[in-house]
Amino acid sequence: MNIDLSRRGFLKLAGAGVAATSLGAMGFGGAEAAELAHVRAFKLTQTTETRNTCPYCSVACGVIIYGRADEAGKRRVVHIEGDADHPVNRGTLCPKGSALKDFVNAETRLTEPMIRRAGSDRFEPISWDEALDKIARALKDDRDANLLAANEAGVPVNRWSTAGFLAASATTNETAWLTYKVVRSMGIVGFDNQARV
Structure with missing residues (x-):
């Protein structure tokens, strides 16, 4: 059998062969095409x-x-x-x-209140009720001891400078306004927002 192939024809045939084997190597063969046609489930359907x-x-x-x-x-x-x-x-x-x-x-993320009791070298979990009670008691005791109700001239100032409050930034304007009003009505002078810090 004699094949009469010009130099240009040989290059065209070689190029087509390289293209065909490259497509097959990249997964575009018959079996791969059938698998690609299968629709897989969306990853967020069970969430x-x-x-x-x-x-x-x-x-x-x-x-x-x-x-x-x-x-x-x-x-x-x-x-x-x-x-x-x-x-x-x-x-x-x-x-x-x-x-x-x-x-x-994250494994290190806190999901419950922790306390380190006096003399202890580690934190231990407590309930939310116990944590809020301890915070409220500490605030009440400090405010009762350190609130400056009036200055030297007798002018009411309602100033509590021994406690501070740091507000959260991920909040609505309404919640931020209410937080500001509550903190200022308690007399707390040291008030800032996490977003500015």
Whole structure:
């Protein structure tokens, strides 16, 4: 058998052969095409969707948190994305907001109040009721001992300078206003916001 092939024809045939074997090597053969045609399940179909506010800065971006139970039955966050319906960020997130999944799933994240009792070298968990009672008692005792109700001229000042308050930034304007009013009505002078710090 004699094949009459010109130099140009040989190059065309060689190029077509290389293209065909490259496509096969990249997974575009017959069997691979049938597998690619199979539709896999969307990864978030078995998750619970929760809308929340990013806890980092004072921008208060909206986030959508997708969670599901792991093998041990513990709820885990599997995906976080910006909320496209939120008027502040419209679906975008900064690098800190995008990394919220690691923050929420961290093994070192506190999920209950802890206390280090006098003379102890470690923290131990306590109930929320006990923690709030201890905080309220400490605030009441300090305010009773250190509130300056009037200055030297007898003018009422209602000034409590031995306690401070740090407000959260991931809050609404209404909550921030209410927090400000409560803190100032108690007489606390040292008041700041986490977003500014």
